[in-house]
Amino acid sequence: MRSGISDSTVERFHAFLGEEDQGRARAIGALDAFFAAASAALLLLDRDLHCVQANERLSRLTRLPLEEHRDRPVRELVPVALESKLREILQSGEPLDKEPIELDGRSLLGTFFPVFDANHNISGLGGILIDYTEHKRLEAELRSAIEIRERVLAVVSHDLRNPLGTIELAVSTLPESARDDREAARRIEIIERATKLMETLIGDLLDMATIQTGTLALHFADENADAVVREAIELHHPLAEEAHLRLVDETHLEGVRVRCDKARVLQVLGNLIGNAIKFCKRGDAITVRGYADGRSLVLEVVDTGPGIPAADIPHLFEQYWSTARGRQRGTGLGLFISHAIVAAHGGELTVASTLGVGTSFRIVLPLG
Numbered sequence: 275m276r277s278g279i280s281d282s283t284v285e286r287f288h289a290f291l292g293e294e295d296q297g298r299a300r301a302i303g304a305l306d307a308f309f310a311a312a313s314a315a316l317l318l319l320d321r322d323l324h325c326v327q328a329n330e331r332l333s334r335l336t337r338l339p340l341e342e343h344r345d346r347p348v349r350e351l352v353p354v355a356l357e358s359k360l361r362e363i364l365q366s367g368e369p370l371d372k373e374p375i376e377l378d379g380r381s382l383l384g385t386f387f388p389v390f391d392a393n394h395n396i397s398g399l400g401g402i403l404i405d406y407t408e409h410k411r412l413e414a415e416l417r418s419a420i421e422i423r424e425r426v427l428a429v430v431s432h433d434l435r436n437p438l439g440t441i442e443l444a445v446s447t448l449p450e451s452a453r454d455d456r457e458a459a460r461r462i463e464i465i466e467r468a469t470k471l472m473e474t475l476i477g478d479l480l481d482m483a484t485i486q487t488g489t490l491a492l493h494f495a496d497e498n499a500d501a502v503v504r505e506a507i508e509l510h511h512p513l514a515e516e517a518h519l520r521l522v523d524e525t526h527l528e529g530v531r532v533r534c535d536k537a538r539v540l541q542v543l544g545n546l547i548g549n550a551i552k553f554c555k556r557g558d559a560i561t562v563r564g565y566a567d568g569r570s571l572v573l574e575v576v577d578t579g580p581g582i583p584a585a586d587i588p589h590l591f592e593q594y595w596s597t598a599r600g601r602q603r604g605t606g607l608g609l610f611i612s613h614a615i616v617a618a619h620g621g622e623l624t625v626a627s628t629l630g631v632g633t634s635f636r637i638v639l640p641l642g
Contacts, residue, residue, distance in 0.1 A: 315382075315403035318389065321396070323348040323360055332403065335377055352377060352403075356384070363388055364396055381407045427483050430476055438476075442469050478607040482593060485614040492535040492618055499571055500527035502536055503564045506543035510551065518556040521547070525564035532571045532641050534619055539639075542612040542623070546575040546635045549608065553633075554579035566641065570621075573637040581629035590625055 306327075309316050315332035317325055328343040328351075336343070336351050349357050352375060359370055369387035376382070383404045391397040445465050453459040484490045503525050514521035543562075550560045554577050563574040582590070589595045591613040594606040616623040621639040 315405070317343070317351070317401045317403075319348055319360070319399040319401065321364060321398055323357060323364075323399070325351060326398065335380060335382070335403065335405065337378065352384070360386055360399060363399055367396060375403065379407075380405055381410045423483070427480060430479055434472075435476060438469050438472055441465065445469070478611060481611045481614075482607055485611065490614060490618055492538060492615075494533050494535055497532055497534055497536050497539075499530040499532045499564065499566075500525060502532075502534075502539055503527060503543065503562065503573060506540050506547060507562050509540075509544065510547045513548070513551050514560065517551055517554070519551060519554050520557075520559040522559055522561040524561055527564045527566065527571075530566045530571065530641070532639060534639060535615075538615045539619075542615050542637065543573065543575070545608040545612045546637075550575055550577040550579060550633070553577070558632075567638075569641050571637075571639045571641050573639070574634060576632065576634040578632040581631055582625070582627040582633055583629060584627075587625060587627060591623070 309327060309329040312329055312331065315335050316327075316329045317332055318327040320326050325343045325346050325348065328340060330340060332343065332351070333340045338346075338351075343351065348360060356373070356375065359373065362368075363370055363386055367388050369385065371385050373384040373386070374381070375384045383406055385402045385404075387400050388396045389398045389400050445462055448462065453462060481490070504523070507521060507523050507525075511521055547560060547562065554560060558578045560578075561574075561576045563572075563576065565572055586595075591609050592606075593610040595610070613623045616637055616639070619639050621637060624636050624638075625633065626636070627633040
């Protein structure tokens with residue numbers, strides 16, 4: 275359709291608008307150009323629901339030449355069932371928004387609205403049809419993928435956890451004499467570590483799923499902040515000693531109370547301290563700091579490890595992202611989950627790092 279406007283089109287629009295003022299031709303010309311350039315299918319209908327103007331996008335949907343749309347009843351352009359709803363707009367003046375329409379195998383969303391003349395009378399209707407066939411297909415594929423993921427997670431959480439529990443129970447009930455043999459004790463330790471790692475991986479996958487679906491469960495209670503942080507530190511002292519690292523407690527939280535999910539906060543602190551232990555080298559120090567700052571609880575895990583490349587820092591809290599510090603790599607879920615847990619508390623988790631100097635993670639949680 276050309277962007278200019280013919281005399282006959284001007285006359286048709288004048289009749290449609292109920293005005294004879296030839297000065298409106300410029301406005302009509304602009305509207306004509308808009309119809310030609312629009313990325314959605316457009317049409318104008320008179321009060322008899324006959325087409326006054328359409329554009330190429332609509333022509334592609336109806337499979338009719340553009341010139342054959344004019345004066346054609348709307349029932350010959352869109353499904354007949356829509357006609358009664360359009361007549362309701364003429365009566366009520368209320369628009370019809372995002373009406374699903376199936377047309378020649380295409381899925382459309384139609385918005386129809388009244389067009390008023392200079393005397394504020396309804397002179398016809400305007401319509402916008404948006405083709406969302408591809409979006410609908412992708413939506414169906416996404417739903418299918420989510421269903422598959424849910425089935426996989428059900429298998430992971432039940433069918434995989436059960437045999438792991440059996441292995442853990444079997445190992446824990448072995449007689450002490452079995453550990454007296456050095457080789458047997460080494461193998462038992464390998465089994466214990468492997469099952470703990472699998473439990474962590476399964477937990478991370480399930481946490482990720484609840485975060486993605488917005489169903490992460492938190493159980494808030496009034497907690498002693500000092501006790502929570504010291505518990506996290508004590509749990510990691512043996513691992514730090516085994517790696518020949520210094521785990522330093524610099525918390526000043528006596529008498530500080532915080533409303534939080536204790537288990538989840540311990541999970542976050544455990545992940546940050548555990549990462550520091552994983553990436554630091556023999557002789558490095560990991561310092562845990564905690565203090566109240568106004569109405570906020572501030573917790574920091576600072577290490578003297580290798581640091582994180584600047585290019586990696588913006589991606590640290592993305593799912594499946596795993597930075598390579600030294601020769602260690604992770605699953606890429608721990609920091610993503612930790613960030614989501616802190617956010618669910620109404621707090622903030624940030625990081626600062628310098629290569630060759632170390633890394634500092636900072637948690638800020640509201641005290642109230």
